[in-house]
Amino acid sequence: MIDMSKRIVKAGTSGRYGARYGVVIRNRVKNIEAQQYSKHECPTCRHKSVKRVSAGIWNCSHCGYKFAAGAYSPKHKKGTVQIME
Numbered sequence: 019m020i021d022m023s024k025r026i027v028k029a030g031t032s033g034r035y036g037a038r039y040g041v042v043i044r045n046r047v048k049n050i051e052a053q054q055y056s057k058h059e060c061p062t063c064r065h066k067s068v069k070r071v072s073a074g075i076w077n078c079s080h081c082g083y084k085f086a087a088g089a090y091s092p093k094h095k096k097g098t099v100q101i102m103e
């Protein structure tokens with residue numbers, strides 16, 4: 019059986035990550051973003067400005083707070099861990 023889906027596609031919504039994070043995570047992000055690309059409430063400033071940076075990594079564009087939480091939603095885990103860069 020010929021699988022026509024095995025084309026090499028570098029772009030998609032995760033194409034902006036370039037070579038970072040690994041192909042598995044990028045593909046996971048691309049697939050999930052297609053279903054759940056939405057903003058979430060920030061745990062610190064409460065603005066709906068939290069977007070997923072990568073699987074499990076979330077960043078608030080309003081206050082700059084970056085944290086690790088659930089892979090698909092920042093509310094999938096009770097606690098969040100701030101990421102210092």
Ligand SMILES: [Zn+2]
Pocket residue numbers: 060061062063064065067078079080081082083
């Ligand atoms: Zn915030």
